[in-house]
Amino acid sequence: MEIRIYNTLKRSLEPFRPLVAGRVGMYVCGVTVYDYCHIGHARAMITFDVIYRYLVHKGYHVTFVRNHTDIDDKVIARAREQGVDPLELSGRFIEALEEDLAGLRLVRPTHEPKVSEHIQEIIHLISRIIANGHAYEARGDVYFAVESFRRYGQLSGRTTADMRAGERIEADHRKKHPADFALWKSARPGEPSWESPWGPGRPGWHIECSAMSQHYLGPVFDIHGGGSDLIFPHHENEIAQSEAGSGQSPFVRYWIHNGMVTLAEEKMSKSLGNIISIRQVLKEMPGEVLRLLFLEHHYRSPVPYSSERMGRSLVALDRLYQARELALKGYRRAGNDTPAAQKAQLAEDFGDPGRDLLSATNSFSRRLHASMDEDFNTSQTIGTLFDLVRATNRFGALPKAAKKGAPLLAEAHDCFELAATLLGIGESDPAVFFEEVKSKRLAAMDLHRSWVEDQLQERTQARKTRDWATADAIRTELDRKGIIVMDGPQGSTWRVRV
């Protein structure tokens, strides 16, 4: 089946056909690294991580580039505040970012270029834009001339006339048109700078993505991604620069933009000061919870963030892992090479729960591809995944499921693996996941594991002597602190309430 993608440039769903059959070039705007990343960044990273995983799964050879903007006005300003070198500051935040992204289970891109290491490519591109008559120098600065580029505004649906009308800040008189933007900024004292044909200076904000995407992917490539807030001016300007420099069009064949994360129905953004960092979230729960929250929504819709919603996603994820654990046990017992006919017979023997599980596993891959092909509809994919969760749990609740039914559970295990590969959800060993939840939640609630275990031991003693009053009192006390006790045939276990 063919993938269909919503292309911001066309504002419609289009069949995805890469420039070169079987190969995909994909560029995603990374982060300006002057602070810790927030969950809005995480949304973009996770969105394109899933798209990348899916394209690879479909058999494409994907070159995936995601940049670090390690030198720009904000990096310089922050470095000055802290009295450190700008590149040292951005280097530190790149390290932090890598930790955060690993916590979110992101696959590494093919290339992660830094602006500061591509200054020559940037200078070269600016020179070509000037030579092609689309930019001009003004006292050491270089500006892009928007009126020289007829297609300016094609992505965001605005015209240069609109921009003149809507102009709010008094125009810099070095610019010929208020919407003209800097490709190169002349050096000011104390700022990092590089030599150039226009004197010492540094790149403007948008040019780095044009230069680096061209360097790694060529003048025309398949997919460019980023947050919807980048459509204007960043991506509009990127198109202008790239096409003006290379003389080729379209610069990008499919533009993909993810929706924003909102807090209390308001966009989370630096200017509003309502930021939640990725590390703050990772301290309290596994990164997969955030993945699930995001992937439960379509990537273009806004996601309202709140701790209540995170709690719900954690509950759902926990349920997924319980089913996954059942399936894993079956897989460990039976392996995955039971003949189909034997599995069909087994399903019959188990009646409805057996037939339902087999039908869920047999249709799983097809349903998953159908939803992902349709503009990466992860919300629908997750619906399919939870159908499998229910079928697995239902089957697993039967008395002989664990032993005799193991081949069917093994089948479910394969499906969980596929979903984990594509979505990055359910990738952990269930035992590891449950442990991670326990320790993170305990820490968040300021409780200690040894205390919980002592209490539990005491309760087990009481239960042995059938002293239900004491046992129940301990359980109530634990429950009051958020610890849920579960009595099973193999003794008592506990979990943290989420």
Added chain:
RNA sequence: GGCGACGUAGCCAAGAGGUCCAAGGCAGAGGUUUGCAAAACCUCCAUUCACCGGUUCGAAUCCGGUCGUCGCCUCCA
């Protein structure tokens, strides 16, 4: 003001002309299980998709209007 998105059960959220039903999650009610619980499982939970018109044999899905929410237009993922 310009450009754009969206309004589906108590909450979150898919579905984009009929043929498998308006998926799935959370919450809720009843049941199985249990020393009692918890977890899990079973059953129930939108005659209806913001509102009003229109197109069609047929619309949550297409078109027009009304109301409401949000984003971009300024650094932003």
